[in-house]
Amino acid sequence: MNIQEKVLARIQEHGSEITVTDTNVLYEEKGRFRVLGFADGDVQGAMDLDDPRRIVLEYPRAIIYLMEHNEPGFERAFIIGHGIGTIAGYFADRDMRTAEISPAIASISRTYFGYAGPEVNVGDGRQLLNQEADGSLDYIVLDAFTEKGTPWHLFTREFWSLADLKLNERGAVLLNVFGRGQRDSFIDAVWAGLSEAFAHIRGFALPPDDPRDTTNRILIGGKRAAQAKLGQMAGFQPAEPERGTVLEDEMFGYRQE
Template sequence: MARKGRREPRLDRHRIAGGEAELLRDADRDGGWMLLVGGVPQSYVDLGDPTYLDFEYMRLMGDVVDTLGLEGEAFDAVHVGGAGCTLPRYIAATRPGSRQVVLEPDGALVQLVRERLPVKNVRGLRIRVTDGRSGVAAVPDGADDLVVMDAFAEASMPVELATREFVQDVARVLRPGGAYLVNVADGFRLPFARRVAATVRSVFPHALLLGDPGVLRGRRFGNLIVAASREPLPAAELGRRAAGGITRARLVDGHDLAAFCAGAAPLCDGEEITPPVPPPQVFGRS
């Protein structure tokens, strides 16, 4: 999920299991498309340049991917949530030879992407029509270098993909040096994001948080990225990239991350949890 951007008027609409999907052509970039579901931007894809990442949070995810392991080293990756497959396209272009699986429960959305934002030329990529919990449960132990959680039901993160039990299953499928990336959206005072970060920290010994300073201060609704691993993460390099990027971001780790999570209990299966929903004005909805 990302903030509404500068795009051409509505181009076409498609019925999917999750409601209505729209595809908007970017007036400023040839090959650029935005995919929206229920009026909420879900993906930006540049068919001519898969290394171009338009959304702020996706650029932060790209930075994490770039700094993991050796430069250009191939990954085995699982992506929970597919939409336009922006990050899988990026990894395929920057880390040739990677093997990737996207888990997306909406078969109609998958078909739309295959027809209008083709993935057949993305080497090493497979899409499975399945929910995230079932899809990750089917992955063998220690099979992957990266798991990415970027799934939204319109504007909200599915709670069943935020719990400690799910994160433990993610840890099971990761190799010792593997990393977990989570895109979480939240607003005023960030109560949900704090619990998501606390949940991830309860499973992985090393974690950090990346985001826009205004979002991190809980002043506006937006996306934050949680990265975690059993091994230390490249925090210094990520901090430099975040501070020097097109959109300045901030990195939180160590004692600062502990303070961010202070008093926030990990999320658990069976708990009554209501994920945050952005204010209508965030996406220009009335």
């Protein structure tokens, strides 16, 4: 397969490299795609240049479906991790509040991907979430990764308690996480934290070719049971991790400001 790529932007920020690339092949699909990525090759967002309204990646399609299916009339959501603005842009007619740690990504989403949704607040997602009124949110969407690794303070017992406090009586937190299909200590720790904080939990994963391979997972913790029709889940199948050891702020020396 003849892959043709053109780098449109290469930005250095806080020791990380962010790239915007046009390519004719994405995950073995031919077309015209614009991709937001890190130097290590991780794709953080993708747009079909021939059909910009199309949601290319599976996990935002599944998250959007879950949000619409379980609370069609939801009013307010808080997103941690903006990327190219796929979810916030789709729900631009709602009260979408977005936190993005990277000023460059917040700018790139508009300049290169045509994001025209609600304003993106640049800063730490946990600190910005803490400023929201208690019980005011229908959804919290967590999709936060950096080239340097996992922002651990977004996956601790204290964070889940904060999320629970900010959600209303029907609210839920939805996570996009990436890990091995089986016995992944990080995924298992996240699942344990959700299990402790929320009465209802569900897990889905894109089936990997090998159980030892890494794959996308969508995990949900909520005040009520989440419903899903698998035919609408963009290939995600029910998959519950093992329950590991709940992460805590003190493990990482984190203090909430």
